[in-house]
Amino acid sequence: MRSATPWSIVFDDLLVATGETLYMVVVSTLIAVLLGAPVGIWLQLTAPGGLKPRPVLHKVLGFVVDLGRSMPFLVLLVVLTSLTRLLLGSTIGPTAAIVPLAVGAIPFVGRLVQNVLAEVHVSVVEAAVTTGSSTSRIVRSVLLRESLPALVNAVGVTAIALLGYSAMAGVVGGGGLGDLAVRMGYQRFNDRYLWSTVVVLAIIATAIQFTTNRVARGIDRRRTASV
């Protein structure tokens, strides 16, 4: 049995990989939320019984979203390489991985946001309609504002899902913790790398969950938070 890699080296590698992972997760979550939330709003507005019911548009949009969600992430990674190259000039590294991560999460965020907005009670929305508020004001002041705690939780769920995907992105040269676990831990039978990555990933996921839960509860003005 050969000697294990010294912990100091493992730590240094972990630090770099953690930084890459956080970078990928944070940026891709941001982009996915910014682009996915409008999709969710559109889905909800055009839904039957929504503020601007457009059944055909709603069906088409829903179909595209579901298509996007049914695509295995690994396939998306490969399919989107040309888009990534077009946007960034490279397909290697954490920055390049952000493109498929964000794109893959947009339909996911879209459905999450739609479900969250659908929870705002119809009588509340109609009350706002009777005040003469414009649709955009109702979206901002009523739909988004009323469901903000649930939206914060949805962001947390998205970030954790992207943490998982980012590990896959490592396989195609994205770097990060997943890459470290597979290259150093699995392929070189180095348990220290393998298990310490698992621990760090668990800590990050737990921290995201904990933080978003706390924030959601903190901003919720309902006595019994149903999120």
Place this chain on the structure above:
Amino acid sequence: MITVENLTKTFPGSTGQVRALDGVNLDVAAGTVLGVVGPSGAGKSTLARCVALLERPDSGAIRVDGTDLVSLDGTALRAARRQIGVVPQGDSLLRQRTAAGNVALPLEAAGVAGPQRRTRVAELLDLVGLTDKAGSYPDQLSGGQRQRIAVARALAASPSVLLADEPTSALDPDTTGSVLTVLDRARAELGVTVLVVTHDMGVVRRICDDVAVLEDGRVVEHGKVLDLVSDAASRTAASLLPAVDQNPAAEVSFDRVADVVLVGFAAVGALLPEATSRFGVELNLLGGGLTRLGETPVARFRVGLKGERADSALEWISDAGGSVRRTLSGPQGVAA
């Protein structure tokens, strides 16, 4: 102030088209309160949603100050909505906003600037008696308080018409009173024309000047509450006046038996005693009782009269403003 003309609305149902509204006509004078009542499924909700401009009727018009609001779209529709303050059915407050924030919503939509908005919100919270709850969130308020905030919100943009859809259906009797008081104050202090859709005749009893009875999508009765109660055959009288127990055995010993409806302080207080002394008849109360419609005392009694001039006494009561209806079960046929 607000008129509803020939409103019809059909919905697709499982057994063909369901006609929810079938030519509804209503007329509410400025500064009065109209109660729209009727059994479940009569079309009350549909009517309320049409007047709230949430549902577009198939045909007909809804006029506020003469302008038809039914055909409007876009910006004009939004502006029209500000003329009709709506207290929707059920919980309708934003739960993430304070009471004051909820009241401010229509003002934000109307583009009222911050300082004026705060002044107006304070006025309205005062009107509904909840100034001290300005910073409370809906979940910290009772059902009645939430509903009063909903009324304040509906009044925020100074609408000329206030529509309340079942404003008391989720409340207990005590809090119902506080909400109705607030609606009454809105009419009295702001001169708002109020349209209340309700299944609860108690609402009509307490605050309504006029009443419209809806059945199967049609208005089957429409008029002033105090006029309709004098008409013993009206649905309004049947549901608002004290019930008269049938007791034929007690009635046979009288020369005349009649149901008398008396409206107003003077009539209730003085008419029957005066008839007794004027015509020298003996008058017994066999049933019925006294109630109040708004501020007005109203009585329905079943009276039994003994004496030669019993007919004249009844006639005099009728001439003096009482509404008299002789009962068919009485013995007058024999006596006459």
